Amino acid sequence: MSQPVKLALADGTVFSGTAFGAEGESFGEVVFNTSMTGYQEIITDPSYCGQIIVMTYPQIGNYGVNPEDIESSGTALKGFICREVCEKPSNYRATHSLSSYLAEHGVIGMQGVDTRALVRRLRTQGAMTGVISTVDLDDASLVAKAQQSPDLVGQDYVKAVSAKETTCWSEALSELARTPANQTTLPPNSKRPKVVAIDYGMKWNIPRHLVDCGCDVEVMPGTSTAAEILERNPDGVFLSNGPGDPRPLDYAVNTIRDLIGKKPIFGICLGQQLLGLAMGGEIYKLKFGHRGANQPVMNKKTGRVEVTSQNHGFAINEKTLPDNVEVTHINLNDNTVSGIRHKTEPVFGVQYHPEASAGPHDSRYLFDEFMQSMIGVNV
Ligand SMILES: NC(=O)CC[C@H](N)C(=O)O
Structure with a gap:
């Protein structure tokens, strides 16, 4: 059965979706990436430490994950959001699906989200702190957590x-x-x-x-x-x-x-x-x-x-x-x-x-x- 997951932004907006990857809760600066491919390099880029990434391209994961295209020894991002994740990748190099890779690295994934609405929000309001959770699905509680979480600005990551x-x-x-x-x-x-x-x-x-x-x-x-x-x-x-x-x-x-x-x-x-x-x-x-x-x-x-x-x-x-x-x-x-x-x-x-x-x-x-x-x- 697919597990629910929510994302709350510090401006009070809440998005619901279906979880993939790891379960849990984390906060980060919510940002979007417009690349159509390259999700594996993005996920392993340490520059995303402290951030939750939203992919604008509607389907992510179709060529899986392979051990050669990594950009660091692990993952540093705090969450990964897309419209639809592909569970059956097709590529001779793939050793993992995106879901299993994120699960192995403890990264919470969220799909089934209206990413166009979410990205428009980020474009008009600016990048902001958010909380992604599979364990707390109460909107008011999540929004409060997003508002209380530290901002990325001013910190040494x-x-x-x-x-x-x-x-x-x-x-x-x-x-x-x-x-x-x-x-x-x-x-x-x-x-x-x-x-x-x-x-x-x-x-x-x-x-x-x-x-x-x-x-x-x-x-x-x-x-x-x-x-x-x-x-x-x-x-x-x-x-x-x-x-x-x-x-x-x-x-x-x-x-x-x-x-x-x-x-x-x-x-x-x-x-x-x-x-x-x-x-x-x-x-x-x-x-x-x-x-x-x-x-x-x-x-x-x-x-x-x-x-x-x-x-x-x-x-x-x-x-x-x-x-x-x-x-x-x-x-x-x-x-x-x-x-x-x-x-x-x-x-x-x-x-x-x-x-x-x-x-x-x-x-x-x-x-x-x-x-x-x-x-x-x-x-
Ligand atoms: N890729 C990077 O080096 C990012 C630089 C810096 N953290 C920024 O967001 O502007």
Whole structure:
């Protein structure tokens, strides 16, 4: 028999559906993602720590879940909502159905929801805290819990998902992810650059790309100091994506500030936001964020438009950036900052995901730009 589940939002709205995955109760910031595919990468992206995800695409789960397409060792999200979940996946790579995977990882799933109504609510009111529950189905009680649950703003979620110790990363892209168009060839006799990747909740396809580019990669905790990083003597430092509000992460901002001018730096998503803070910019919260695999971004230098994968709820305020920082990319949906670069140092970042996974590969060239900044020649 299908079990009921409810979602209550802090604005008092309650949605009912049918449970799949795990049973229980959890709270999180309720956000929506417009990707048609890629649910497995979304579910295992640590940047969703503290959030309940609503998928706008009406049927999710039809190709199941496989062990190769994961983006971290587990799941960090607080709930997963869709219109309809497919219980009979069809894919030769699948080892799990979406339901069994979520059950195994303790994630509450909810289907049978009018996701169009829910997403319209989030678009008009903004992303907000919600409670998802299979154990308390009383509307008033759930709404009260949603209103009393802590807001994502102002909290450090990085410490929950960041690497705890320094490790070497050796996994490259899978054969299926590698195409002739996305190969980097190191010049003859060039030594392999060493990258320290600071892990604030890093998606695994990023170090896989760095290895494919010809880098030796060391992963370090998000709390690492500049002295600890410089001790490893890297040729470049990568700042990863990660969950939550970047503004409380003083330890990360201080580290990055101390590294600017000493090493080439490349930041993705949270990494770019932290870079912006370290260079003197300010961060604000977007009303409902950008989460999907078809966000248009313009590269201001080339005028070329890249279709990008995105997952963020905060952004850099362009007006607060100092004169030595330029905006290199803009999001064409709302003209927000999508990329920044230091004018005199090899230091840059983007608000989107050049590692794709899931999403288009239009922005892979950014890994080549990072390579060039480390080895000093074009690749
Ligand atoms: N994917 C990410 O790195 C997200 C960055 C940040 N947590 C935000 O929501 O804006």
